[in-house]
Each structure stands twice: as C-alpha cells, then as structure tokens.
Amino acid sequence: MAAHTSQSVAKAAGDDVENDVAARGRSRRTDSDSGNRGGSRGGKGASGLRRAVGTHWYAWAMVAPVVLVLGVIIGWPLVRGVYLSLTDANERNVSRTIGVRHIEATYEFVGLDNYVDVLSDPVFLQRLVWTVVWTVACVSITFTLGLALANMLNREFRGRAAYRMALILPWAVPGFVSVFAWRFLFNRDNGILNKILDGGGIAAIPWLDDPTWAKFSVVAVNVWLGVPFMMVALLGGLQSIPGELYEAAEMDGASAWQRFRHITLPGLRAVSMTVILLSTIWTFNMFPVIFLLTRGGPGDSTEILVTQAFREAFITSPRDFAVSATWGVLILLLLMIFALVYRRSLRKQGEVW
C-alpha cells in the first residue's frame, strides 16, 4: 500500500514543481489583472462582475464539478471533524439508528478540553517522537538506497533491464499484499528469516514481538516498499542530466566522487526536493504498514500518530470519535507547519518553489 498510495501522488508530485512555477507566474498575472479591474470597477461594479462572468464562465463551469464534490465530501467533513474535536462525541452519544429506532445525538460542546487532554498526556509526545524517528529513518534510508540504485542502473551494462524489472517488483505488488508477505517472513517460530538465522546458528529474533525489533521491522518493510518509487524517480532525474557535463568534468580531471558531488547532486535537486517532501508526507501518514504488520504493537510501541487516531475511533472501546478527531486535527496542523517550513527553507536556498 505504501508504494501504491505513494506512487499515485507521485505523478502529481512530479508535476507539482512545474505546476507550482506555472501557477505562480500565472497567478501573478491574474492578480495584476484583477487589480486593474478593481481600479476601474469603482463606479460600475455590476458590469465588472458581468464582464468577469462573461469572460470566465466556461472556466468556472469546467471546475464546478470538482469544487462541488470537494466541498461536499472534503470541505463539509473537514469542518465537522474540527467541530467533533471540540465535543465529547463517542459511540454512545452520537446519533444512530438501531433497527427502526433513530436515536438523536446527545454529545456536547466541550471547547478545547480534548486538545488539553491529548497534549498534556505523555502519550502524545511519545507518539510524536516515534513518528518523527520513523519518518526520518524511512525517508533517509529510502532516499539513500534509491539514489545508489538509480546511479547503478543509469550505467550501461549487460542485464540492466532485468535488474531494473526485479527492483521495481515491490512497487508492482499491492502494498497490503507485500505487508502480509513480510508478516509471514517475520514469523517468530516459523518465518523463513529465523529459519535462515537458525541455519547459521543464530538464535531466533522476535521480529514483531519485541519493541525494538518491531520498530526495526516496520522501518525495513517501509523502506522495501518505498525504494522502487524513489529509484525510478531519481533515475528519471539522472537521465535528464546532459552527458556533456560529465564529459567536460572528466576532461578537467574531476574524480568520480567530484562528478557525483558537483554534477549529479545539483542536477537531481529539483527531483530530490519533490520526492523527499512527498515521501515525508506519505511516511508520516503511513497507515497500512504499521496497522497490518504490528497493529501498533507489541503493546503500543510502533503506534504512529495516524494509527493512534484510528485506534481511538475504531479499535478501543468505547469508540472515542472526539478524541480521534482531535488527533486528526493535530496531525494535519503538524503537516501544514512542516510543509510551510520546508517551503520557506527551499526559498531561502533560492529554489523556485
């Protein structure tokens, strides 16, 4: 699943850089347009509006379905989610229908109580720290391996296509299937990994039953799922770097490392920034790997923020919808802060974003 959700946004990701640039250029123009119009509108607002409708009605008609759908199925639930986080809603007091009897909701507005509770509970900090460790570990390892493999595959040698095919395979298999495959391999008593270790005279490792090993295992599986996407995206980036640059550098006597450092890395900058941002967001929100591999266990040692939110609403009893919504809002806030900081740091470095 990891890879699959990933790659879906991946494509959009690829476009983001470009689109964003285009959007900026364009929006600037639009801004100045509307500025001018605003100036001339002074006395004749109605005709200005009519002119705007006349010019833009077909564009608005074309985006209307998406605006409508997003408003209804994302906007409304989002507002409601924020509202729920300010109430004491749980499965006992929300409106529900049992048979033919409809029971009205009886939950009440409690203000910021849920936020105070969640934030003052040490559990939040624990989850946050582990989520950050998990994200940083997964993204950095995936990126490093993806970059190394992409560099190898970017040379010409016999069997390149076959290697490439094999390395892409984890991406081609639906994520939840892969995670179950790994659960099978990690099985403590009967899993192949422990049998192999046994063959080498090493005692069985409690892959999923020991907090530290479980953390190691979820990271390993997520890396396994994520490397193919990273590799393919970076390979695309590598292939767009003109060969002449390397030729010229070699003429000047640059070593392989220098060429990598001064041509490859800067050449990959745009792609790298995009894939790192995306994979950070995906990993932060990565539900299936944790949920299907360890269920957040053993105990709650591998629980990340999103699985915790899911647990509050759908696993613990009674289901606590309000607290789950609170976790959801907090996660969204964290991601938005991250995206803003990331964007700002890119800008400081003179990136076009």
Next chain:
Amino acid sequence: MSTANTARPRGSRSPLASVGLHATLVVAAVIAVFPVLWILLTSLKPAQHAITTDFVKEPTLDNYRYLLEDSHFFSWFANSVLVAGVTTVLGVFIAATTGYAVSRFKFPGMKPLMWTLLITQMFPMAILIVPLYNLMGDLGLLNQPLGLIITYLTIAVPFCAWMMKGFFDTIPVEIDESGRVDGLNPFGTFWRLILPLAKPGLAVTGFYAFITAWGEVAYASAFMVGEENLTLAGGLQTFVTQYTSNWGAMSAASVLIAIPAAIFFVFAQRHLVAGMTAGATKG
C-alpha cells in the same frame, strides 16, 4: 540517455568495479524479489507444510481450491473491483474538465483551487475518517460499496485533477487555437480535440486512481464489516488474525491479487514511469 562515462571506452569500468556492480545489484534484486517469490512457493505447498523452509516438495493447488470454494474470496474480489472501478471512472470523469481548465485558462479563483487540490493530497485519512464514518452511518451507507466509493473520491478527485493538468499541459496550445478558429467553443475544443489526444494520459491517471483505491486499507477496514462485505484488503486480514493463521490461504490469495496487478504493471511500466517523471525532470 547514456551517461558520458559509458559512451566512451576511456570511462569503461575495471573488471573489479564490474563485479562489484553486479554483486550489489544481485543482492538488491534478491531482496526485492524474494518475499514475493516465497509467497508464491508457499501458496503451492500443502497446508501442513506452509511454514516449512522446504522448497515445494509436493506441489498442490489445495490452497487455491480452498480459497475459491470455501472462502469469500470471490465476494472480496468483486467488491474491490466494483469499488476501485467505479471510483476510477467517477474520479476521472469529474476531474477531467478541471484539469483542462486549470491547464488552459487564467480565472479568478484558480490559485486557491490549485492550492486546495494540492493540500487535500496531503490530508491524512485521520482527519476525515471519523466525520465520513458518521456521515455514512447517518446515510445508511456503512458496509455498502457506495459508501466506500464516495469516500475514495475524496482521494481520487484532487489527485486526478492534478495529474490530468500535467497531461493537458503537454498538449500544444496551438491545437486549442485551431479549434477556436474553426468556431468551436471551449467545451467543443475540449471534447472533440483535446480529450482524444489526452487518452493515454487519462488511462495512466485512471490506472493510478485504480490501484490507489485497490490498495486502500484504513477506510476499508473501518467501514466494511461482515465477511462477505469486505474488500480484498480487509479480506486478507481475516486469514491471519490473533487467533488463526491460515498462511496457505493467505499466500494463495496474495498470489491471485498480486499477479494480475504485477503483470499489468510491468507491462505498462515504461509508459507509467515516463508519464510520472516527465514533470519532475523538466524542473
């Protein structure tokens, strides 16, 4: 395409470097392929040998027979196909004109729209799952494929719009202009000229939307209960729970789910990858 150091004999590798390259790639390839291969082998083992390390000793199709005859695999498969299929079609259909409009026109509201499309893609499911769950409950759509389809549209629509914008951007604006010269309005231009040209793009977008819905776990686990209402992601979980572990059936199901997807993926991979990296590499 090829880097300079491979184009010229001067840059050719020493034998040692060659061995190193192949050795590393072989190790990586084995790690990539082994789990998948091992599941395939396990699915062919008799149930009592499922957890042995032997390669297939007495190959059997019993696991598959059990899966197809005595489990709800068919229902799960049908549910998944229905949910992912309808989500894909609706997603592409709803988002197509938006992708075109944001690719071609400048209009008031465009910038906020683009931002919304971008930001909704990084929404964690945690923020929408509870309100959507309550909403579906109120509408009586829990446990119904329709409820899951509506839910998946929250993922598919913004994503399809973004992706299609990218594809429409690659179609030259001159084509639109020639349409206008011939007296077509924007809708006519879109429908008669651009859409036919964008078919490969629509196909790729649809494919990604499909596999995203196909592999979704969180909403599917929360919204669908009762053995035969599950999708594949939920169904597979029933084979290996706290109490039971039918690894034979699990592996057979995995193979049946993964093989069609993998074949299609490998087949279409070149196209998909080209589409995916086109935007990024231009940057």
